[in-house]
Amino acid sequence: MQLDEAKSRFIEGWGTLGSAWGVSRTMAQVHALLLVSVGALSAEDIMEQLQISRGNANLNVRALMDWGLVRKELRPGERREFFSAEKDIHRVATLILQERHKRELAPIMRVLGEIRQVEPSPTVSAEEAQAFTQMIGSIQNFAEFADRAAATLIKADENWFLSTFMKLMRPRS
Amino acid sequence: MQLDEAKSRFIEGWGTLGSAWGVSRTMAQVHALLLVSVGALSAEDIMEQLQISRGNANLNVRALMDWGLVRKELRPGERREFFSAEKDIHRVATLILQERHKRELAPIMRVLGEIRQVEPSPTVSAEEAQAFTQMIGSIQNFAEFADRAAATLIKADENWFLSTFMKLMRPRS
DNA sequence: ATAAACTTTCAATTTATATTGAAAGTTTGA
DNA sequence: TCAAACTTTCAATATAAATTGAAAGTTTAT
Numbered sequence: 001m002q003l004d005e006a007k008s009r010f011i012e013g014w015g016t017l018g019s020a021w022g023v024s025r026t027m028a029q030v031h032a033l034l035l036v037s038v039g040a041l042s043a044e045d046i047m048e049q050l051q052i053s054r055g056n057a058n059l060n061v062r063a064l065m066d067w068g069l070v071r072k073e074l075r076p077g078e079r080r081e082f083f084s085a086e087k088d089i090h091r092v093a094t095l096i097l098q099e100r101h102k103r104e105l106a107p108i109m110r111v112l113g114e115i116r117q118v119e120p121s122p123t124v125s126a127e128e129a130q131a132f133t134q135m136i137g138s139i140q141n142f143a144e145f146a147d148r149a150a151a152t153l154i155k156a157d158e159n160w161f162l163s164t165f166m167k168l169m170r171p172r173s
Numbered sequence: 174m175q176l177d178e179a180k181s182r183f184i185e186g187w188g189t190l191g192s193a194w195g196v197s198r199t200m201a202q203v204h205a206l207l208l209v210s211v212g213a214l215s216a217e218d219i220m221e222q223l224q225i226s227r228g229n230a231n232l233n234v235r236a237l238m239d240w241g242l243v244r245k246e247l248r249p250g251e252r253r254e255f256f257s258a259e260k261d262i263h264r265v266a267t268l269i270l271q272e273r274h275k276r277e278l279a280p281i282m283r284v285l286g287e288i289r290q291v292e293p294s295p296t297v298s299a300e301e302a303q304a305f306t307q308m309i310g311s312i313q314n315f316a317e318f319a320d321r322a323a324a325t326l327i328k329a330d331e332n333w334f335l336s337t338f339m340k341l342m343r344p345r346s
Numbered sequence: 347a348t349a350a351a352c353t354t355t356c357a358a359t360t361t362a363t364a365t366t367g368a369a370a371g372t373t374t375g376a
Numbered sequence: 377t378c379a380a381a382c383t384t385t386c387a388a389t390a391t392a393a394a395t396t397g398a399a400a401g402t403t404t405a406t
Contacts, residue, residue: 002292003294005288006288006291010309013280013281013285014281021194022192022193026365038304052365054383054384055368056366058384059365059385079380080382089311093319103193104190108189108190111186112183112186115178115179115182118179132179132209135208142262142330153322198394199394199395216352216353225395225396226397227396227397228354228395229394229396231355232354235354252350252405253351254352
């Protein structure tokens with residue numbers, strides 16, 4: 001396979017993956033393109049390679065910058081902006097986790113905390129109320145656990161965690 | 174807060190969470206409704222409580238059954254079908270992980286494996302090809318790691334719950 | 347065999363989301 | 377200051393996804 005074809009396939013695959021996980025296809029594709037590009041790319045480059053409009057390119061590049069996955073690169077003597085992606089995949093994962101925590105986990109946790117205060121009422125049996133509270137409680141517990149686990153991974157910039165657990169999980173390597 | 178309001182808020186929140194993660198809002202809402210319902214519900218119940226059409230209810234209930242999150246419950250002497258959700262949150266998490274692994278992780282892993290075989294070509298520099306191969310390789314490694322980590326952490330959480338439960342049951346030993 | 351009580355399907359429609367492209371805005375250099 | 381070289385915005389448009397509802401299909405009881 002040629003490098004160009006390999007890159008296209010990666011961009012396509014990354015886009016598909018993104019849309020399955022609630023990230024817009026184009027945003028994921030811009031990210032993929034920047035990941036496999038050696039240098040930084042201009043808006044024009046992105047427009048051309050992905051065949052998208054200027055506005056669309058701008059929108060998605062800015063969204064990626066909000067996520068911290070892409071940064072602007074200014075070249076002395078050049079007026080236009082270039083963009084490059086964070087290439088360290090561990091940092092990429094960290095940034096994505098942080099952002100998703102903030103945007104999606106935190107809000108649902110707030111809701112769970114609020115709805116757990118169900119008042120006793122004459123129209124519902126005690127056991128029904130309790131079943132509800134238990135369900136919510138177990139979701140809270142699990143979410144907190146998952147959250148802490150993710151945070152632990154985030155803090156594992158040092159390799160001790162990764163190497164320790166990699167050995168546990170990949171006894172063959 | 175009344176139980177009914179709490180349930181509504183949960184259903185709404187779960188739906189929002191779902192759509193942020195690539196699950197259709199209604200599917201997540203049907204799931205939420207069944208999670209907080211004590212018994213099994215009929216198609217009619219779901220239609221009424223979520224204000225959706227019969228076709229929509231049927232479609233989403235079947236999708237949830239494909240995920241293994243919901244099962245049909247037949248009552249002797251009743252012609253219609255009832256549906257109930259898996260209530261054990263660890264099983265829920267496990268089922269979701271399994272399914273997403275199968276649907277989304279496995280396909281991208283296949284692509285990554287394929288595109289890593291870039292042929293040398295006179296039109297691309299060796300270092301460009303190598304940068305690409307390294308990028309793909311690090312994504313592969315990370316994906317494998319994350320995959321194992323998720324499975325391991327879920328098991329760890331299950332064990333934690335189990336041991337806590339055992340201690341509660343057998344405080345003396 | 348027929349009808350009643352359901353479930354399933356799917357073409358049409360609605361709704362939500364992404365995209366465009368031209369205009370407005372901004373920055374830089376002469 | 378102006379004009380060139382850019383970036384950003386946003387109303388209009390296109391695309392994709394979800395939803396409806398009625399018809400077709402299925403199962404069960406009589």
